[in-house]
Amino acid sequence: MDQNTANWPSIVQNFRDAMNQWLITIDPNALALSAAALLVVFLLRKKISDWIIGGFEALLKRFSVSLTDEVASQLKIAVQVLAVTFALFLTLDAISPPDLLAGVLNQVLGSVALVAVFATWYQLSGPFVSLLVADRVGPAAKETSWVQRVSQFAILLFGLTSLLKVWQVDISGALAGVGVLGAGMAIATQDLIRNLVAGMTNMSEQRFKTGDAIQVEGQFVGTVQRIDLRSTLVVGFDQIPRYIPNSDLSNSVVLNYSERKHRRVKVVVPLVLSSTREQIEAVRDALRLHHQNSGDFHLDAEAAQYIFVNEIGPSSVNILIYVWTKDVDYDAYLQTKERLTLAVLQAVKSSGTELAYPTQTLKFFGDPPSKSPKTDLVE
The missing domain is CATH 2.30.30.60 (SH3 type barrels.)
Structure with missing residues (x-):
């Protein structure tokens, strides 16, 4: 105990001597220049991040890609931290501290830069995952929450591994063990992995x-x-x-x-075969008028609009109605079908004809001539 106490003054003296030798080697001009640069970067860090992210957004716009406010805000924070960290690196290089102190400070600054990068990546995992199901970057959809959790776990794992490597912690043995374990788990969970990849594919294709x-x-x-x-x-x-x-x-x-924009309406209106041409055309024209003026149907050029006398069936003259509704809502679709059905009944009644129903006519041409039975005369 006494021996350790006696060594402390010599340790402190050696540290003082090393510091004095280091301070003598510092170039005042380089120190002042680096300190001024560090101060400028620190004061203008927000402007610098705005310039860098602004230039990045301008580049992305050339490819018809835009960033949301959330993504831009997170990137600006990361750029501010990285800018100040880079300025500190330059300052350390200018003052040339002792090797031990320089190594520790470099590791600390490297750790800060890694934390800034991986923290930003972690925060943006949701918007980036939402790209699987959306046309633009935005909040993660409900169905992508599990993908976001998996990506966040991977980010934390990679970030911790990189941080340990900065501090020169040997994790090669652990990584080898993890690799062997991962290979075994991949074989055991290949069905899970296949379904995981398939789920990401379904969302990236925006199938549903x-x-x-x-x-x-x-x-x-x-x-x-x-x-x-x-x-x-x-x-x-x-x-x-x-x-x-x-x-x-x-x-x-x-x-x-x-995903459909309209619902199809396909109806066949059967009129009795005894209907005259004028009656058939009157029904057809009334249905065309209802289609145009009711406000229930999609009337753009790309929509099918077929209302024609289609064919002569076994017991009817058929008018085909093949059109599309405006709304895809099922309740609205049923109301449209109801109004169309009432319009058909009204048109048939107004034209003086009737709706046909399957019939079959049998014609009898009379009984066949009777033949008198032959009789044998027995005497």
């Missing part, structure tokens, strides 16, 4: 999202309730939940009814 009504391979129709790590929950119109593996959905033909 939560709340969409879809039809899977012509099997059933239901509403997407949730997209999870392994499967997608689809509730059929029979209110029975179905958990479909993402890989099955990725390899299936999926009809997304929620």
